[in-house]
Amino acid sequence: MNKIKINSYSKINLTLNILSRREDGYHEIEAIMQSINLADQVVITEEKEGIKIKCNHPEVPVNANSLAYRSAEKIINRYGIKKGVKIEIEKKIPLASGLAGGSANSATILIGINKLFSLNLSNEDLRGIGEELGMDVPFFIQNGTALAYQRGEKLTPLSSITPPLWMIILNPGFNISTNWAYNNLDLDSIKKEKNNTKAMLKALKEGKSQEIAKNLFNSFESLIIKKYPEVGRIKNRLIEEGVLSALMSGSGPTVFGITQNKEEALKIYEKLKPEYKLIWVVHTI
Numbered sequence: 278m279n280k281i282k283i284n285s286y287s288k289i290n291l292t293l294n295i296l297s298r299r300e301d302g303y304h305e306i307e308a309i310m311q312s313i314n315l316a317d318q319v320v321i322t323e324e325k326e327g328i329k330i331k332c333n334h335p336e337v338p339v340n341a342n343s344l345a346y347r348s349a350e351k352i353i354n355r356y357g358i359k360k361g362v363k364i365e366i367e368k369k370i371p372l373a374s375g376l377a378g379g380s381a382n383s384a385t386i387l388i389g390i391n392k393l394f395s396l397n398l399s400n401e402d403l404r405g406i407g408e409e410l411g412m413d414v415p416f417f418i419q420n421g422t423a424l425a426y427q428r429g430e431k432l433t434p435l436s437s438i439t440p441p442l443w444m445i446i447l448n449p450g451f452n453i454s455t456n457w458a459y460n461n462l463d464l465d466s467i468k469k470e471k472n473n474t475k476a477m478l479k480a481l482k483e484g485k486s487q488e489i490a491k492n493l494f495n496s497f498e499s500l501i502i503k504k505y506p507e508v509g510r511i512k513n514r515l516i517e518e519g520v521l522s523a524l525m526s527g528s529g530p531t532v533f534g535i536t537q538n539k540e541e542a543l544k545i546y547e548k549l550k551p552e553y554k555l556i557w558v559v560h561t562i
Contacts, residue, residue, distance in 0.1 A: 279323040281393050284316040285366075285385035286420055286562060287376035288413075289446075289526040289533050291489065292477050295459075295467060295496040303412070303428045304459055307474050309481070310413075311438070312420040313533075313559045315446060317368050317382060321389040324361035328353070334368040348383040348410055352390050355406070356398075362390060371555055373452035375527030377413045384417030404432075420562065422481065424474070439484055441560040443542040445515060448531045448555035449507045458497050458528035461504075467496045490521035490535045501529040508532060511553075518545045533559075 288310050296305040328349045330339035340346065349362055364386060370378030384407055391398045400418050407414030412429040422435040473494040480488035502509035508525055511532045515523040519541065520534030536542040542558045550556055 279393055280320065281389050282318065282320045283385050283389050285319050285370075285378070285381045286312045286314060286316045286417070287370045287378055287381055288312050288416065288420075289376065289524075289531075290495060291481075291493060291524075292473050293495045293497065293527065294472050294474060295462060295464070298464060299428070304462075305427065306425065306429050307472070308425045308429060309422070309435070309474065309477055310416050310425050311422050312417075312562045313444070313446070314562050315370060315376070315557055315559045317366055317370050317378060317385075319367075319382060319385045319389060320365040321386065321393055322363045322365075323393060324363050327361040329361075329363040330366070331363070332366040332368060334366075334372070336372055337366065337368060344379050344383050344410065345386060348386040348414075349390060351410065352387055352396075352406055356394075356396055358390070358394050358396075360394070362393070364389075371448045371531065373454065374448050374531040375453070375525065375529045376446075376531055377417070377527065380411050380413035381417045383407065383410050383414045387414075388418065422561070424478070435478070435481060438481060438489070438561045441562070442486055442489065443536050443539045443558065443560045445520065445534045445536065445542055445545050445549070446531060446557045446559050447511050447515065447534070447549070447553055449505075449511060449553075450555055451505070451507075451530060453501065453505070453529045455528045458501065461500060462496070463500070486535065486537065487521060493522050493524040493535075495525055495527075497528050498525045501525060505530055514549070515545070518548060520545065 291309040404415040424433040473492040477492040515534035523534035
């Protein structure tokens with residue numbers, strides 16, 4: 278029985294600038310995306326026929342309309358694979374959390390089926406398929422650090438952060454709809470906010486954690502904190518406990534705080550663990 282097991286890594290946005298609304302209804306963005314080692318596990322097994330999706334999380338859709346199913350279906354149909362697959366997803370990434378777990382799973386399924394059936398597709402080929410499935414999916418074909426632009430699907434890979442950044446990831450335990458966040462943005466207001474992309478690119482090139490922390494930015498953050506004050510409270514709490522800086526990731530509600538080192542991250546984790554159920558110590562990859 279042919280089987281493949283792959284880690285499906287999540288991401289944070291070190292910067293996320295929403296620039297304008299496009300004629301196609303999407304938004305023009307400029308973002309620096311960064312993989313972290315909080316990951317789901319995806320196991321893909323060759324079957325005689327069909328596509329079966331299983332997940333340990335009851336709220337993850339597994340029917341034919343789900344992103345996981347559509348990802349498998351698209352690559353199987355496009356390359357004329359005559360076999361089927363069973364896909365088992367063990368979720369650790371919170372749902373609708375700003376960490377793009379669904380997009381990560383989609384990319385992992387494309388990568389896994391490519392390997393399982395020896396299709397020998399390049400990363401560029403897989404990113405092309407990924408663009409048809411979701412704006413974040415192409416990033417997860419390669420992971421690491423990248424500048425994303427246009428709708429988020431166009432990428433310029435960046436050098437990995439060395440040494441890795443250690444951080445606390447904290448999720449308040451509720452979901453936020455990305456569509457709601459985009460539909461409620463005040464574009465005129467956020468255009469007046471500082472665009473940190475150039476400064477962050479310089480900080481990443483120099484590998485200075487203090488400068489990286491200083492230039493974190495997210496166009497969604499003020500909107501989400503106004504609607505969901507708990508996100509702001511978590512951010513302030515992390516700063517009080519000594520992180521270099523903290524930011525909400527994506528459209529939220531997950532907040533990450535960059536620490537000076539692993540030891541500091543573990544110290545803050547132990548302090549906050551009794552108060553928060555969804556909390557992790559992670560590092561960039």
